[in-house]
Amino acid sequence: MLKKFIGYYKPQKKLFFADMLCALVVAVCDLFYPMITRSIIQDYVPNKNLRLIIVWASVLLGIYLLKAGLNYFIQYYGHVMGVRIQAHMRKDVFTHLQKLPFAYFDENKTGVIMSRILNDLMEVTELAHHGPEDLFISLIMLLGSFIILCGINVPLTLIVFALLPVGVFLVAKLRTRMNHAFRVTREKTGEVNAELENSISGIRVAKAFTNKEGEIRKFEHRNREFVEARSDAYKVMGQFSASTNFFTDALNFTVLIAAACFLFAGAITVGDFVAYLLYVSMFLNPIRRLLAFVEQFQEGITGFKRFCEIMDQPEERDDPGAVPMGDEEARGDIAFEGVRFSYDNNTQILRDIDLHIGSGKTLALVGPSGGGKTTLCHLLPRFYELDDGSIQIGGRDIRQYTRHSLREHIGIVQQDIFLFTGTIRDNIAYGRLGATDEEIVEAAKRANLHDFILSLDDGYDTYVGERGVRLSGGQKQRISIARVFLKNPPILILDEATSALDNATEHLIQESLAELSQGRTTLVVAHRLSTIKNADEIVVLTPEGIAEQGNHHRLLEQGGIYAELYNSQFAE
Numbered sequence: 001m002l003k004k005f006i007g008y009y010k011p012q013k014k015l016f017f018a019d020m021l022c023a024l025v026v027a028v029c030d031l032f033y034p035m036i037t038r039s040i041i042q043d044y045v046p047n048k049n050l051r052l053i054i055v056w057a058s059v060l061l062g063i064y065l066l067k068a069g070l071n072y073f074i075q076y077y078g079h080v081m082g083v084r085i086q087a088h089m090r091k092d093v094f095t096h097l098q099k100l101p102f103a104y105f106d107e108n109k110t111g112v113i114m115s116r117i118l119n120d121l122m123e124v125t126e127l128a129h130h131g132p133e134d135l136f137i138s139l140i141m142l143l144g145s146f147i148i149l150c151g152i153n154v155p156l157t158l159i160v161f162a163l164l165p166v167g168v169f170l171v172a173k174l175r176t177r178m179n180h181a182f183r184v185t186r187e188k189t190g191e192v193n194a195e196l197e198n199s200i201s202g203i204r205v206a207k208a209f210t211n212k213e214g215e216i217r218k219f220e221h222r223n224r225e226f227v228e229a230r231s232d233a234y235k236v237m238g239q240f241s242a243s244t245n246f247f248t249d250a251l252n253f254t255v256l257i258a259a260a261c262f263l264f265a266g267a268i269t270v271g272d273f274v275a276y277l278l279y280v281s282m283f284l285n286p287i288r289r290l291l292a293f294v295e296q297f298q299e300g301i302t303g304f305k306r307f308c309e310i311m312d313q314p315e316e317r318d319d320p321g322a323v324p325m326g327d328e329e330a331r332g333d334i335a336f337e338g339v340r341f342s343y344d345n346n347t348q349i350l351r352d353i354d355l356h357i358g359s360g361k362t363l364a365l366v367g368p369s370g371g372g373k374t375t376l377c378h379l380l381p382r383f384y385e386l387d388d389g390s391i392q393i394g395g396r397d398i399r400q401y402t403r404h405s406l407r408e409h410i411g412i413v414q415q416d417i418f419l420f421t422g423t424i425r426d427n428i429a430y431g432r433l434g435a436t437d438e439e440i441v442e443a444a445k446r447a448n449l450h451d452f453i454l455s456l457d458d459g460y461d462t463y464v465g466e467r468g469v470r471l472s473g474g475q476k477q478r479i480s481i482a483r484v485f486l487k488n489p490p491i492l493i494l495d496e497a498t499s500a501l502d503n504a505t506e507h508l509i510q511e512s513l514a515e516l517s518q519g520r521t522t523l524v525v526a527h528r529l530s531t532i533k534n535a536d537e538i539v540v541l542t543p544e545g546i547a548e549q550g551n552h553h554r555l556l557e558q559g560g561i562y563a564e565l566y567n568s569q570f571a572e
């Protein structure tokens with residue numbers, strides 16, 4: 001894991017080394033002050049050497065000016081380096097998310113994923129920036145002080161430094177507890193974010209059901225859990241902070257007493273005594289910094305572990321030897337053979353499904369809700385993997401094609417229409433990025449959307465609102481159909497494509513879809529059976545499997561489930 005973390009510094013090598021160099025010079029600059037003070041007290045004042053006092057005071061001033069410039073560099077460029085590392089990690093995690101299978105998003109809440117990308121990475125980059133610098137400055141100062149103090153008096157220095165292992169022991173003891181506490185707070189932050197995301201996305205439903213109080217209660221519950229988790233973490237932090245502060249005070253105290261004894265015994269001079277106290281009070285600073293680093297390390301490394309958890313999720317990979325699907329193959333027959341599928345390796349949703357859709361033909365799936373129609377459609381573009389059996393397109397198992405090329409040849413109008421925040425034009429163009437305006441207009445015309453768009457003040461540049469809230473269900477559906485017209489794939493999946501349209505529009509859309517389906521292999525899911533009467537094959541799918549299969553007339557003659565469904569809808 002540490003190797004992965006360090007890997008993110010590579011592109012920032014120059015900034016990192018410049019930052020470290022500045023930190024080194026700052027640390028060395030700090031070491032000068034007690035030495036200069038010592039010389040002034042011990043040598044220049046007793047000898048009344050005003051000239052050297054002025055010289056060294058000027059040197060000190062110069063050192064401070066240099067330090068100010070270097071501190072500016074460390075602060076500014078150090079943070080720039082941190083934010084670049086953060087952007088790099090975000091890009092990696094976002095790219096990886098794009099490659100994760102549907103199942104990952106079924107199992108993980110959006111808010112939790114967002115929290116990992118936003119909050120956790122913030123902590124990680126704080127560590128990435130301050131961590132090495134704090135560690136470096138502190139170690140240089142401790143080592144420098146040790147060497148200089150040994151130069152003044154070795155036994156006294158050894159007494160002072162003998163206390164350091166006590167500090168290390170203290171830190172080590174509280175480390176595991178802090179680690180655990182920070183992990184819990186990260187998780188709770190994710191939960192609060194998830195609750196927030198869920199509530200705001202569903203605010204219209206909450207208002208419609210007058211469930212404002214319920215939503216507030218749910219949120220408060222999560223918020224309380226968050227406060228409790230944070231409080232636990234702060235408790236450990238408080239203990240950590242109090243004990244480490246006590247340790248530094250004790251160190252100060254010991255040095256004062258020990259140095260005073262050495263002074264009485266004549267082992268050191270007054271100048272040495274002052275220099276000692278100054279160095280010790282100065283190296284308390286790196287000790288504090290090191291202790292703060294431990295806190296920051298805990299927070300940052302917990303965030304990085306959570307980042308790695310996402311990065312370690314197996315992405316959708318093509319099978320070895322997978323080849324791009326060609327246009328000819330995409331126009332071939334589709335066959336489902338002995339397909340079995342469950343979402344959780346437990347409840348079988350699809351059992352031994354055998355289906356054949358001739359090239360350019362339309363197969364319609366009907367049946368009771370929850371029978372697995374949508375699931376079956378999702379298996380064709382490999383949104384989920386089969387438990388058993390195979391699906392072939394153009395005589396080849398779909399696993400032998402690259403996923404990208406497979407999905408490129410399939411157009412889907414889904415049950416849940418998702419529009420991206422942006423304009424109508426952007427949303428239609430999503431069907432084929434880079435399409436020309438003429439092509440977009442043509443697609444809109446074929447989806448019976450063009451006249452409606454022109455009636456809007458901003459036409460194709462009309463803003464659809466978040467997830468398309470400013471449009472009606474039918475309008476959204478027609479945009480999603482226009483997208484598929486634009487994509488123009490040889491294979492179509494139409495899942496309830498016409499359910500949200502009024503009768504007149506539905507009729508027009510049916511004509512457009514019929515035209516689009518011409519020469520394309522189409523899988524349609526429809527509840528309104530009037531829309532699929534002309535399908536080449538109709539399959540009645542139930543939780544027990546395929547119950548009936550045939551064309552409209554044959555199924556009506558059979559007088560089974562289909563006939564019953566059709567007659568009841570016809571009666572309506």
Ligand SMILES: Nc1ncnc2c1ncn2[C@@H]1O[C@H](COP(=O)(O)OP(=O)(O)OP(=O)(O)O)[C@@H](O)[C@H]1O
Binds near residue numbers: 367368369
């Ligand atoms: N992502 C998922 N994770 C787990 N179970 C799921 C998931 N999606 C659907 N299911 C379950 O699979 C079964 C089949 O659902 P599916 O949506 O395929 O049915 P359907 O025939 O299309 O229903 P409808 O006609 O109501 O749209 C249902 O029991 C559903 O609860």
